Amino acid sequence: MSTSQVIADAERYFVKAYNRAAFVLAHGKGMEVWDTEGRRYLDFVAGIAVNALGHADPTSLTVIQEQAAKLTHVSSLYWTEPAVELAKLLVESCFADKVFFSNSGTEAVEGALKFARKVARQTHGPGKTGIVAFEHSFHGRTMGALATTHKAQYREPFEPLMPGVRFAPFNDLTTTRQIMDDTVCAVIVEPIQGEGGVTPATDEFLAGLRQLCDQHGALLIFDEIQSGGGRTGTVWAHQATDTMPDIMVAAKPLGNGLPIGAILVTDAVAAHIQPGDHGSTFAGGPLVCAVAAAVFRRLSDPAMLAHVREVGDYLRTRLGEIQAHDSNVVDIRGRGLMQGMQVRGSAAAVKNAAQEAGLLLVPAGDDVIRFVPPLIVEREHVDEMIGILHHALEVLS
């Protein structure tokens, strides 16, 4: 089928919930993908920070084949070894004592909010249900997670959402302190905001939130769905700071493309959750967990993290060189292989120009171009990307 035929069929049969590119992807390998007409693209999107080991990763492929031949799904009624193996790896990678698996990021956030409500109810009674979230946050699209997502365009058509959410300006401890009180059961924050523009939280901000939560008997939830899994050069982004949460949600890179999310909690949180409180038919199945365990071993390997820091620094340097010569580039920010370039003008226009020249990029908000390549990216890929980006930025002039 021709590209135009596939797209015509797609327009006919799909709910129009996305604007997608005008080509049809067919296969990929490592840092590259090809469309059905044989055009090659260098991939600095990685399925939105998902394909951390790149496309058609040999390890993932072997595990998928071996595990699929044994067991794919068993439901939440039974134990399997891959799920237990993954649980152990995740818990031992961070502050957490226990894990609950989900199928996506938004579902992990949803579960985290439920856990926070349950802890508050059992500890303080029924009135403590408020949530503090931050401007430019993104926590997902289901009714609870969506209520904590800041962008009005995403929320307002679907109101009423979960009540009780208040937003404070990101990195503004003074205002956060003013809206915080004893009716708040949780504060949810991205250690590095992703969709909202690739903005790192300051160490002082996270430490201050920890203090405010302790003062008001609220739980601190870190949303590491995008920043976690080695992307910033530490296994979890918050591990570059001294601040630990009570709950952390993870998802995007865990399955290298297979859907999985995780809610990681302390024993103090887990103590309030009992059978019946939460559940999922699909989550934590042996296929996805076997793959995620193999993927997580690679992502959390010190050599991989050193590679992320090394190539991340190089990416940052090369983006900085562009900024030095291009007055349309306002700011470069991020950490490791999660970088953003704020421009004067439309990030989508730059993305489109790059795509036409064989480079996949994704905006984060209206004026930030995001760079979240597979973590296996090498300097030569950065060099090729910079060459194309350089020309693509000309659309702003």
Ligand SMILES: *Cc1c(COP(=O)(O)O)cnc(C)c1O
């Ligand atoms: C992508 C993302 C989500 C939502 O994850 P889905 O898997 O798309 O539901 C939530 N929080 C953050 C920080 C994200 O980047």
